[in-house]
Amino acid sequence: MKTFFITVISLLLSVTGLFAQGYQFAELKKIEATPVKNQASTGTCWCFATVSFMESELMRMGKGEYDLSEMFIVRQKYMNQLQDNYLRRGNGNISQGSLAHTFKNAFNQVGIVPEEVYRGINYNSDFHNHGELVQYMKAIADVAVKLKHRSPEYYKIIDNLFDAYLEALPSTFTYKGKQYTPKSFAASLGLNMNDYIELTSFTHHPYYKKFDVEVPDNWEHQLMYNLPLDEMMETMNYALNNGYTVCWDGDVSEKGFSFKNGVAINPEVKKVEDYTGTDRARFENMDESERLEEVYKFERPYPEINVTPEIRQEGYESFVTTDDHLMHITGIAKDQNGTTYYITKNSWGTERNTFGGYLNMSESFVRAKTIYIMVHKDAIPKAIKAKLGI
Numbered sequence: 168m169k170t171f172f173i174t175v176i177s178l179l180l181s182v183t184g185l186f187a188q189g190y191q192f193a194e195l196k197k198i199e200a201t202p203v204k205n206q207a208s209t210g211t212c213w214c215f216a217t218v219s220f221m222e223s224e225l226m227r228m229g230k231g232e233y234d235l236s237e238m239f240i241v242r243q244k245y246m247n248q249l250q251d252n253y254l255r256r257g258n259g260n261i262s263q264g265s266l267a268h269t270f271k272n273a274f275n276q277v278g279i280v281p282e283e284v285y286r287g288i289n290y291n292s293d294f295h296n297h298g299e300l301v302q303y304m305k306a307i308a309d310v311a312v313k314l315k316h317r318s319p320e321y322y323k324i325i326d327n328l329f330d331a332y333l334e335a336l337p338s339t340f341t342y343k344g345k346q347y348t349p350k351s352f353a354a355s356l357g358l359n360m361n362d363y364i365e366l367t368s369f370t371h372h373p374y375y376k377k378f379d380v381e382v383p384d385n386w387e388h389q390l391m392y393n394l395p396l397d398e399m400m401e402t403m404n405y406a407l408n409n410g411y412t413v414c415w416d417g418d419v420s421e422k423g424f425s426f427k428n429g430v431a432i433n434p435e436v437k438k439v440e441d442y443t444g445t446d447r448a449r450f451e452n453m454d455e456s457e458r459l460e461e462v463y464k465f466e467r468p469y470p471e472i473n474v475t476p477e478i479r480q481e482g483y484e485s486f487v488t489t490d491d492h493l494m495h496i497t498g499i500a501k502d503q504n505g506t507t508y509y510i511t512k513n514s515w516g517t518e519r520n521t522f523g524g525y526l527n528m529s530e531s532f533v534r535a536k537t538i539y540i541m542v543h544k545d546a547i548p549k550a551i552k553a554k555l556g557i
Contacts, residue, residue, distance in 0.1 A: 189467035190430060190502055192527055197498035197510060198412050199226045201234065203524030205516030207294035210263030213384070213416075214240050215514035216493035217270035217541070220414040221358060223497065224543065227410055228357060236280050238287020238295070239349070242329050242336070243273040249308055249325065251386060257312035260386035261305050263297055267414045267493060267541045268389040271360040278349030279356075281342055289334040300332040364547065364557065365391040367539035368399040370480045375554045380539060382490035391539050392555050396476045400534060403509070404499070406546035413496040414541040415511070415533075418488045423532060426515060428465040429522040430508075433531040435472045436462055468502050471531035479535055490538045500527055509533055 201222040206215045214237040225233050244265055252259030288295060307324055311317045330336075339348055347355065372378040377390035394402070403413055418424075424431040436458040462469050472478065482488035498510035508527035517524040544557055 189465065190527075192500040192502055192508065194510065195499045195501060196407050198407065198410060199223060200412065200495065200497045200512055201226075201232060203512060203517050204237070204514055205294060206237075206514045207516070208296040208298060209241075211237060211241050211295070211297070212493045212514055213265040213267060214244070214270055216414055216416075216495045217267045219495040219512055219514070220267070220412055220541070221270070223412045223495070224358065225356060227412075230357065233356070234282040236282045236285040236287065238333055239277075239280050239285045239336075240270055240273045241287065242333050243277045244269050245304060245329065246325070247273065247276075248386065249304070252308050253311055253317065257309065260383060261301070261308055262384075263301055264384040265386070266365075266382075266384050266389065266416060266539075267363075268365060269387060271363060272387065274353060274358075275360055278351070278353035280337060280340060280347075280349050280352055284337055284340045284342065285334065287333045289330070289332055297332075300328070303328055362544050363541055364544050365389065365539050365541045366394055366399055366402060366547075367391045368394050368396045368476070368479070368537070369483060370476050371484075375556075382538060384490055394551065394555075396474075396479060396534060398551050399537070399540065400530070402542060402547050402551060403496070403533075403540060405548045406542045407496070407499050407509075409546065411543050411546035413509075413546075414493065415496050415509075416490060416493045416538045416540070417533070418482075418490070418536040418538070419492045420489055421532075421536065422459070422463050424536075425463075425465055426513060426526055427520050429520050429526045430465060431511075431526060431528040431532045431536075432462075432465075432469070433471050433474065433529060433535050434459070434462045434469045436469070468504050468506060471506065471529055472535065474531050474534035482535055488536055488538075496528075496540075502527075506530065 201219060204215055204219070206212055218235050218237050218240070222233055222235060225231065248259060248261050252261050290296075304325075307321070307328065311321055337349070339346055341347075342352065367380055372393050374393050374395055377392055379385065379388045380391050406413055419431070421433075423433055436455055479488070494514070495512040496509045497512050500508045500510055502508060507530040509530070511526050511528050513524050513526060515524060520526070544552070547555070547557065
């Protein structure tokens with residue numbers, strides 16, 4: 168009975184389009200996803216977003232619903248960073264952040280396990296918190312670099328550190344009546360990491376070629392395919408309309424990104440004539456900052472910037488557009504003015520907004536603020552795949 172009422176309420180919300188104050192959304196496409204999780208006091212959005220993406224992939228493939236362990240992958244990522252940092256003489260990136268390909272690399276190295284097998288919290292907390300863990304990890308890393316040597320005791324200390332905070336790694340485990348190792352469980356899922364392609368769009372490198380995107384969290388120096396902006400957006404739309412979700416990385420530091428209000432927008436406030444239905448005289452007497460303040464009350468949609476490749480590039484090269492956060496795009500919606508938005512699953516839990524941990528990012532925001540996306544290779548239009556040589 169409870170499930171019935173939840174279904175009815177969900178349908179009513181979808182029909183009426185109610186989502187945020189002043190915004191009315193109609194869902195055009197919504198792809199199945201697992202429940203929202205909470206990365207809490209960690210910088211591990213990269214893993215939460217990619218795991219959610221892979222869980223949707225498993226549902227798309229008819230494998231059913233899985234709850235995979237983020238922290239099993241995060242632990243291997245920390246190990247990989249320590250190795251990279253040592254060989255770079257202490258100049259590597261030892262931080263909590265990373266990108267989607269880090270999941271792929273760790274998955275291929277060590278496999279994966281269900282969340283129930285490795286929750287990754289071995290301290291007195293209901294929520295993840297890696298602040299202390301990472302400080303100790305950096306201290307141990309610094310000693311090894313200073314000594315120019317990693318003794319057997321170094322590796323024991325690192326393992327004990329991760330065991331203390333995250334819990335010991337399982338060598339074997341039983342899941343739904345079957346015994347697995349992390350690698351055999353990964354193999355049972357049928358996910359091929361080579362099927363997942365990262366795409367970006369910047370003008371300082373040739374289109375249809377790969378390049379090393381210059382953001383700090385790309386510490387593995389993974390190469391990504393460079394597409395014209397319109398073709399990157401075409402790929403996103405094609406993927407979503409054909410039942411594939413999108414793993415998204417971008418900038419969420421702008422005032423237009425409001426998780427609380429369930430929207431991310433990129434408003435154009437310079438042209439007063441664009442604000443039809445407003446108090447024209449009042450807006451004419453405002454300066455640009457005052458108009459922005461009015462827009463960021465999020466009381467209703469406003470016109471947004473027409474983002475060109477040049478505008479996007481300017482944001483990147485002026486360091487306004489930064490690599491902040493990964494999320495999982497699961498659908499497409501339109502507001503009452505016909506503006507396209509992307510339905511986005513976040514990893515900040517369900518309590519920080521009234522939309523179940525989701526938000527809608529406008530097309531203009533996504534065009535301007537995306538660093539890169541990851542999709543299944545079959546989610547790329549054939550003509551674009553041909554240009555990329557995939």
